[in-house]
Amino acid sequence: MIYAMSDLHGCFEKYSKMLLMIDLKENDTLYILGDIVDRGADGIKIILDLITRKNVIALQGNHDYKAELMLNRLMESEEATAKIKIDKQFAFWISDGGLPTYESFLRLEQQEKLMVLNYLRKMPFSKMLIIDGKKYFLSHTVPEKEYMPENPEQCRKKALILGEPDYEKIYFKDITLVTGHTPTILIDKHFQGKIWRGNNHIAIDCGAAFGNNLGCICLDTGEEFYVE
Numbered sequence: 527m528i529y530a531m532s533d534l535h536g537c538f539e540k541y542s543k544m545l546l547m548i549d550l551k552e553n554d555t556l557y558i559l560g561d562i563v564d565r566g567a568d569g570i571k572i573i574l575d576l577i578t579r580k581n582v583i584a585l586q587g588n589h590d591y592k593a594e595l596m597l598n599r600l601m602e603s604e605e606a607t608a609k610i611k612i613d614k615q616f617a618f619w620i621s622d623g624g625l626p627t628y629e630s631f632l633r634l635e636q637q638e639k640l641m642v643l644n645y646l647r648k649m650p651f652s653k654m655l656i657i658d659g660k661k662y663f664l665s666h667t668v669p670e671k672e673y674m675p676e677n678p679e680q681c682r683k684k685a686l687i688l689g690e691p692d693y694e695k696i697y698f699k700d701i702t703l704v705t706g707h708t709p710t711i712l713i714d715k716h717f718q719g720k721i722w723r724g725n726n727h728i729a730i731d732c733g734a735a736f737g738n739n740l741g742c743i744c745l746d747t748g749e750e751f752y753v754e
């Protein structure tokens with residue numbers, strides 16, 4: 527079975543409960559569509575767990591990207607570390623949910639720091655899947671339809687982590703988009719804490735970091751799973 531969830535944002539408990547709920551087997555694959563870190567307390571703890579799992583693949587979200595940039599600079603040199611404190615981008619990251627990520631990174635052993643950074647650096651941005659003959663394009667987000675190339679795999683990385691999808695438009699007749707990034711309540715207020723589907727698009731960020739459910743979908747069966 528192939529599963530997808532998104533926007534864990536440091537919610538380690540919801541993530542662990544979901545792994546138990548879907549009963550992830552060795553032959554299953556779970557895709558996490560980005561934003562592992564920031565907001566919640568345990569993003570770094572989730573990454574350390576992901577590193578040990580062969581069948582869980584996390585795509586990069588805008589928060590993972592930002593954390594990679596910032597933590598990378600912290601590791602460069604003492605000089606860079608001293609400078610970062612007066613950097614506007616750093617201040618913005620800290621205020622935009624980065625604080626718990628930054629603080630828990632500082633508490634890691636050197637070896638763990640390198641492992642976490644290496645993981646963040648190697649996160650892919652998208653994944654095309656064919657399940658039962660149907661195509662699915664998984665990414666943290668997608669750009670507006672007019673900026674989406676005919677082959678979504680050629681989409682610019684920045685648009686795949688920061689884009690603003692047109693949920694009311696069908697992008698592809700033969701490809702279903704699966705994305706996170708936007709809590710589904712912002713797509714339709716009736717979908718608070720629920721997976722949203724429409725226009726060949728499945729939106730799976732149920733807003734776990736904001737006190738809503740963590741949602742997960744089995745792409746083979748369409749079954750939805752929720753952890754409160």
Ligand SMILES: [Mn+2]
Pocket residue numbers: 561587588589666687707708
């Ligand atoms: Mn995001």
